[in-house]
Amino acid sequence: MLSLALPKGSLEQGTLELFREADLEIMRTEREYNPRIADPRIGKVKILRPQEIPTYVQEGYFDLGISGLDWVLESGADVVEVADLPYSKAGMGKVRLVVAVHGSSPWQSARDIPDNARVSTEYPRLTTQFFERLGKRVHIVYSYGATEAKVPELVDVAVDLTETGATLIRNGLKIIDVVLESTTKLIANRASWSDxxxxxxxxxxxxxxxxxxxxxxxxxxxxxxxxxxLDDVVSALPAMKRPTISQLYDDGYYAVETIVPKSEVNVLIPRLKALGAEDIVELKVYKVVH
Known part of the structure; x- marks a missing residue:
């Protein structure tokens, strides 16, 4: 039976939705941080800050956890990456840890930032490594949030996580470099993975x-x-593999089933109809297991 750590904050809603769709619904109790999942494989569930989860998984407090790659690398935790789960707050899947400066700054890349510049960030480890790779010495100022609000009055540079960049732009900043791209990860304790x-x-x-x-x-x-x-219609289908085809009883028709990208349906359905398809039904797909 597994113990599981799930992220609070920006990843929380997406995680709840993912588990619900996977038929592993997370049921809240009166103890907000201790929900449960009605599944015989999962014994304990805890909702924690994603910053903490990699370390707790490494140390064996949990068998399994979900956190961003950014926090796995920032913590330096020695865990097993079980799966990449590309979902995030805005649904884009990826976020970026970026270097941002005030919009009026002449700096166009991180290489332009002078030594001894003041850099505010919640990621001191990754930020230090990034500037060391550039051969620069900067003064890291740990941020407890609202990192973008500190430039330029308190610090010269912000290293912050962003999905769309909109918050940085609203605060008068511009992105001049990218430290890393991050996605959500399913991680496991090494001893648990070996069991x-x-x-x-x-x-x-x-x-x-x-x-x-x-x-x-x-x-x-x-x-x-x-x-x-039939041949014309099947040739037009962008199927994952080959479509399923079965002959209908005694009327010269075939039934066809296939999985296609949602983004193509608005063009595909009229085309299939023009090629002779009838009784076209579009259905939601809940899981695809290869």
């Missing part, structure tokens, strides 16, 4: 979560096609 029973449970949880991730942006199409138009 055959726990590893089996971890891999089963991973299968469910990745099935949901893979299904997002896809739909199922079901349609009927006259026998003489």
């Amino acid at each position: 055959p029973e726990k590893r089996r449970e971890i891999e089963e949880i991973r299968t469910l979560l990745l099935g949901v991730i893979d299904a997002r942006g896809r739909v199922m199409l079901k349609l009927n096609v006259p026998a003489e138009r």
